[in-house]
Amino acid sequence: MKKGLVLLSILSVTVLTSCVTIRQGEVGVKRKLGKLDNQVKYSGVHGFNPFTSTIIKVPVRTINLPLALENVPSKEGLNITAEMAVLYRILPEAAPKVLTTIGEKYEDVLLISVFRSAAADVCARFYAKDMYTGQREEIEKEITAEMHNILEPRGIIIENVLLKSIVLPRGLAESIEQKLEAEQSAQQMDFVLQKERKEAERKVIEAKGISDAQKIINEGLTPQLIEYKSIEAFKQLSASPNTKVIVTDGKTPLMISPQSKE
Template sequence: MNKPLTLKTIIKPLATIVTLTITSAVLTGCTNPNTPAGEEGYVFEQPRIFGVGGYRGSLIGPSNYGVSLWRNEIINIDMRPNTYTENFKILANDDLNISFNFHAVLAIKSGSVKEVVEKYGAENWYIRFVRETFRTFVRDEVQRYDSVALKENRSKIAESVEVKLKEYLKSSPFQLRNVVIGNINYPEIVAIAVEKKLAAQQLLSEKETQKEIAQKDAEIRIEEAKGIAEAQKIINTTLTPNYLQHEAINAQLKMADSPNHTTVYIPVGTNGIPLIKGTK
């Protein structure tokens, strides 16, 4: 026989259901936001039933916010320096299409995670606040130069972009550490022309070297000729008749002591210098 429904029999199951619901909400609603090393966390609440929500605090990693009853969540922002690379294909001042990369090393000031999230788009801060301005500065500088002059002025271009970007970021939580231009790639026709120019310069350098060698050789020959002429001049001034007679007498004395008797001396020359005739 069914028992009649009473207030007690109705309230007891409802109390059990409410208790289980609250317990489940407590167990599933608890969170423990944490932030890894090198990052800062923006803790905020997304309430399901109670609470006003919004910003709850910041964390500097590595750390935990602690277990909370409500739906506290966290957005972690990497504060360490990171390299952001932009690829460019720009018309230089002489209307040649130049391809290259430009790298910027950026970091975020410590303690500024709340500002980064609420004003600059959280994880998207680079795309929303920095990227297009950075690209504009690069384009403006590159287009001032002819294509051939770009490589020669790459340091100057990087310095100019760095100055402008630092000024732009001065009042923001973002810090520019360095900017670097990557490889500059010319169109194929320009690359071929540059190679030919370098080859021609190399050949010209070789020709200049050969010319210098030839000039040195000519100078050496001139000096040798001068030396021979000077020697001949000295010999001509010293070949006096008395000297020649003295030399002839010495030659005769040497030959007289020689076992070779096939030579006859006839002293009928000038100043007694003999005419020499060989006999068989």
């Protein structure tokens, strides 16, 4: 009876340890008697012989690897310190190749070393102030491209390199901040001047419009037109039922309303 329980326990442990669950975002590579199988195992439950084999799980989702960059010389020879991050992923079909040629510690063995080399090479082509201003995106792109060219044939895809923070020499940082403040003030002044010029142009156009309108009116007021308008005014006054006194020289009427008696 005891032997049966022991055998049952051993069998249960063997069954449990001979299965592995591969989750989404990772693949499995079977190692049998020290040799890696080139066939990749995708998400699901997979069985294997625990006495001769094991299954190594390899993440294939995007991984954010934070890295520190210290004492990297810029183009003018200043030492730069920065915090960066590398976004990378492993090609699922290349997982056996990565384990065979690099090993399970591929970050320490290859990826970090390639990053430091690429970052130093790229930063040496830029001034320190470029990493603090609009050129930082270009720096990120160039580091990404260099790393990708080296690692993509090895089965590792570099998606992006992010420059999160940077520490410049104190004097340089202050001078850059002062320059940026001066540029912002100059841009604000340009905006004010442009606004004033637009307002001046608007006033000139408005004055010209009034002048042109008066010129047109003056040119149109001929003696014949004035006489015609006077006749029209006489007709309208004569048709009015109200009592009024009209003084005229025959050309232009001047109406005097009668004063009411107190």
